[in-house]
Amino acid sequence: MYRHFTKRLLDMALSSVALVVLAPLMALIAVWVKVDSPGPVFFTQKRIGMNKKHFSMLKYRTMKTDAPHDTPTHLLADPEAHITRAGRVLRKLSLDELPQLYNVLQGEMSLVGPRPALWNQDDLIAAREASGANAMRPGLTGWAQIKGRDELSIERKAVFDGEYARKVQFRLDAMCLWYTVEKVIRGEGIVDGVADPVRLMR
Secondary structure: OHHHHHHHHHHHHHHHHHHHHOHHHHHHHHHHHHHHOOOOOEEEEEEEOHHHOEEEEEEEOOEOOOOOOOOOHHHOOOHHHOEOHHHHHHHHOOHHHOOHHHHHHHOOOEEEOOOOOEOOOHHHHHHHHHHOHHHOOOEEEOHHHHHOHHHOOHHHHHHHHHHHHHHOOHHHHHHHHHHHHHHHHHOOOOOOOOOOHHHHOO
16 A cells, blocks of 8 residues: 555655745755856756666756766766865755655655666666566665665665565655655765775675
8 A cells, every 4th residue: 555555645745845845945056056167957867767767867967067977976086076066065965866856746756765776777777676676666765875875885775775675664764764864964875986996896
């Protein structure tokens, strides 16, 4: 009942309310992004959705327009050379993810679920297929995010995503949202650049 009906209703209701309540903040961020560096306000990227369908995920642009488009930030050799001044703050506070509330409202994402893989992250997509996680809508946050976020290897992410897919329930979603806020405030689990590529790929 929760997985197939209530979860989607909550996504629609909460994302609608959040978009209205956060509209002034989102407008201010849009102005800041535009004034801070040349280029568009929003950044769209092809991601893997439920059942491996592609969709365009929205973010505020946090990098210069000449940055590699389809490379995960933690795999860039020198991410600081690409991230804008506004982008550093937005990424630290995860405010660049706010436009994804629109993806949630559209039904392409959920508030909680596996973070959407890039279309070319074949290893992560395959690992999630084996764990059953690809059958879920991707989320703004998820079980893997509160367990380590960017610090996790691909294999560990897929394990946690599969565990979420098997156990999804309201209490688990509420826990993910609560601890996500806590981790964002603490700035935990964000990796911009490959400080230790051997650890990340284990």
